[in-house]
Amino acid sequence: MEDEKKQNLDIETPNNITIKGIIGLLMGNTDCNDNRKVISLGIGDPTAYSCFHTTDVAQEAVVEALRSAKFNGYSPTAGLPPARKAIAEYLSRDLPYKLSSDDVYLTAGCTQAIEITLSILARPGMNILLPRPGFPIYGLCAAFRHLEIRYYDLVPDKGWEVDLKAVEALADQSTVAMVIINPGNPCGNVYTYQHLNKIAETAKKLGVVIIADEVYGHLAFGANAFVPMGVFGSIAPVITLGSLSKRWLVPGWRLGWLVMNDPDGSLKSPKFVERLKKYTDICGGPATFIQAAVPTIIEQTHEVFFRKTINMLKQTSDICFEKIKEIHCICCPYKPEGSMAVMVKLNLSLLKDITSDIDFCFKLAKEESVIILPGMFSAQY
Structure with missing residues (x-):
């Protein structure tokens, strides 16, 4: 636990670390003994999913x-x-x-x-x-x-x-x-x-x-x-x-x-x-x-290709928004209407032994093999 806390504290500040840098740190914190496939939701690369394919x-x-x-x-x-x-x-x-x-x-x-x-x-x-x-x-x-x-x-x-x-x-x-x-x-x-x-x-x-x-x-x-x-x-x-x-x-x-x-x-x-x-x-x-x-x-490039992408993004956005409603410690202040990302708010008062968004993301990676980005790296608060 002490090593984990030290690792969290050693993270660079938002203005000198890249998204790939923080993703690398989070991936390195996953449990190597966990046989589950890592679900990476931290980077906007649509090619990581087979449903998104270029024309x-x-x-x-x-x-x-x-x-x-x-x-x-x-x-x-x-x-x-x-x-x-x-x-x-x-x-x-x-x-x-x-x-x-x-x-x-x-x-x-x-x-x-x-x-x-x-x-x-x-x-x-x-x-x-x-x-x-x-x-x-x-x-x-x-x-x-x-x-x-x-x-x-x-x-x-x-x-x-x-x-x-x-x-x-x-x-x-x-x-x-x-x-x-x-x-x-x-x-x-x-x-x-x-x-x-x-x-x-x-x-x-x-x-x-x-x-x-x-x-x-x-x-x-x-x-x-x-x-x-x-x-x-x-x-x-x-x-x-x-x-x-x-x-x-x-x-x-x-x-x-x-x-x-x-x-x-x-x-x-x-x-x-x-x-x-x-x-x-x-x-x-x-x-x-x-x-x-x-x-x-x-x-x-035909318009049908673009429409297919938009329809998939809307469908996945709707699913994501509805599923977030079921998680009591997270809320989404605004339903996404574009791009490939969503910003959510974490209620730390409803979580035990979680001190920050960084702490939450590291523990989520380690315990559930799910990668998401800490908000501080896009919010700079």
């Missing part, structure tokens, strides 16, 4: 690109032009203006898009506004780039909406950007058009860039339809981050993008663009043959 169109496009032997070399810094064009056209479908290929930069998954964005915005003495709860990678990347992190709260009783008054109180002349995750990770919320418009107006008032994390874009199965933040790009400049990972169920392909939703050109100064190009030169990008497959993947 044949995507697989065949990658195979064809690889077998052609035309894409074994380096790609241009920003990505292959046909792939950039296809992504620009794909995202433009939902916007009141048209994106161009020059607005799109390909990245090795959305995680690299986060890293690049924060790196090019970082300056000595600057700060960034991050949502709480949110995705831990933002805090980690910001800390590495010496950006001061200021957390604004999401309000669970209002569908995890942004506390805009808190945002205004936190921001100052040194604030470079605010991050919006929609559909929400880990909260499972989907923002309305009206709320996104208020966010854009607030960003305009404060003079900050919006970083819109839309890696779960279009994975909405509740009352609110998905609306991209780029719709409001004429109000405040938006840097949209996304990928094939979730909607096409291929996180291992590492094909992401960083897109300038900036019809007024606020972000397109020569210095900013040059900084972006230099940083993508340093980082490299996704595999060239995966990039080559992108136009076919985007243009030929």
Whole structure:
């Protein structure tokens, strides 16, 4: 027991540990003598479950690109032009203006898009506004780039909406950007058009860039339809981050993008663009043959594939929400309506010998071989 307590206390803080890092610690705490298969519910990898499988169109496009032997070399810094064009056209479908290929930069998954964005915005003495709860990678990347992190709260009783008054109180002349995750990770919320418009107006008032994390874009199965933040790009400049990972169920392909939703050109100064190009030169990008497959993947994937994924997510979300109601020590403040995650509240007063969410997760892993993430790693309280 003492060793277990020591292990729990030795866990790093939210801003210097990754999700994979905490998952590794939890997996290491499972009982090796327990013959039950470990149920891992801690990471958004749909491929871990056989019911989620990408479309044949995507697989065949990658195979064809690889077998052609035309894409074994380096790609241009920003990505292959046909792939950039296809992504620009794909995202433009939902916007009141048209994106161009020059607005799109390909990245090795959305995680690299986060890293690049924060790196090019970082300056000595600057700060960034991050949502709480949110995705831990933002805090980690910001800390590495010496950006001061200021957390604004999401309000669970209002569908995890942004506390805009808190945002205004936190921001100052040194604030470079605010991050919006929609559909929400880990909260499972989907923002309305009206709320996104208020966010854009607030960003305009404060003079900050919006970083819109839309890696779960279009994975909405509740009352609110998905609306991209780029719709409001004429109000405040938006840097949209996304990928094939979730909607096409291929996180291992590492094909992401960083897109300038900036019809007024606020972000397109020569210095900013040059900084972006230099940083993508340093980082490299996704595999060239995966990039080559992108136009076919985007243009030929049938809507029935997307509907099937949405239906499965809604079904599993409904089951999860109803089952949580049967567990007295856990409640869900908001039924998930999007993404692949849900945030729940743990009532420690109803549990014996449980001191925190971390303690609960470690004991759950050891006693039941079930892996879930402690809330502190997304809430940073």
